[in-house]
Amino acid sequence: MAANNKRRHVTTRFSFNWKLLILFFSVSISCVVVLAPLFRLHYYTNANNNSSRFTRSSISRVFNGPPKIAFLFLVRRNIPLDFLWGTFFQNGVVSRFSIYVHSTPGFVLDDSTTRSHFFKARQITNSIQVSWGESSMIQAEKLLLEAALEDPANQRFVLLSDSCVPLYNFSYVYDYVMASPRSFVDSFLDVKEGRYNPKMSPKIPREKWRKGSQWITLIRSHAEVVVDDDIIFSVFKKYCKRRPPIDSRKGKLNLKLQKQHNCIPDEHYVQTLLAMRDLEAELERRTLTYTLWNQSAAKKENQWHPMTFTYANANPQRIKDMKGINHVYYETEYRTEWCHSNSTSVPCFLFARKFSQGAAMRLLSEEVIGHFEVSAMLDTPP
């Protein structure tokens, strides 16, 4: 889900004349790097915590070979842009990544449902039915992270949707993400918004409430925090719910329902949880995934929708502009976040959404993500 309307991407290299613009924002905390080893302090008070978690955390740092990035695809059914990702991975190094897919239960990625062998049988087996904008979405994220934590070589965890595309080749993405000792989590304060429900207190105090894009990249210790949390998640399940549309059949009940705090769990959960655990010094407080917001929809319907890129508007200049963005302004905090990875200036965005198949095809043919091999699309397993 995405309704982040308080951020503005800015670039010093271009002046945008996009009519439908982008609003975007976040807090940046000071650049104090806290690289202390991350001690995992867990209180296993909940019966749902099973002992396998102890096992996982104790073996989690032992692995041979290079560290991997786990690419976590949270999708409805198939991977519509698998042909693009297939080429991206084809140009990558097999020992440096792994792929996990959360799709609707029972859906199988096989010859008939994916064009890329990289995705075959990569869906996790304990997937759940996800309702967009509800806590099942966070649950699905937690399941993906949990599955990926099983492989100790996975050291970074990138969450992607079915309309996300890479803006660079594999080696560039790998070096950028691996170089950063911090997670990339868009996270900001928005004092005016009404999504915080005072009933969440004292488990979640108001000053720890955060907002930000769902599309996160986590370091391993933060992935563990997210998977191991039941306490904050249970508060979210109870008090962070989307307000249903007015339904005339419900009569007076509508009054009550419309008073409810309109809350979109996936735009708050990880941000708030990491703030609660005092881990914000270990974050780059921005997302790696570019989104363009439709301003006319915002004006007309007072709703924020991401724009979908099509073949026609995913032109090379557009892509170049996206890749040229080097800072993000967070309006609610009057804060400018200059984009860094491991203290080096970098372009802000490695990925973008939402891309249609046509737009993805254009990226592919223009070799944005590296050399395009027709064979990658015909899928001949290595």
Ligand SMILES: *[C@@H]1O[C@H](CO)[C@@H](O)[C@H](O)[C@H]1NC(C)=O
């Ligand atoms: C990947 O992209 C980077 C930056 O665009 C470029 O410098 C590099 O040569 C590319 N690497 C490969 C293996 O294509």
Ligand SMILES: *[C@@H]1O[C@H](CO)[C@@H](O)[C@H](O)[C@H]1NC(C)=O
């Ligand atoms: C991060 O930056 C430091 C200082 O410039 C450098 O020594 C280190 O190798 C970098 N880390 C990675 C993983 O690139």
Ligand SMILES: *[C@@H]1O[C@H](CO)[C@@H](O)[C@H](O)[C@H]1NC(C)=O
């Ligand atoms: C932007 O929103 C307007 C109003 O809802 C809609 O008519 C238009 O199709 C949207 N544009 C895109 C590119 O999504």
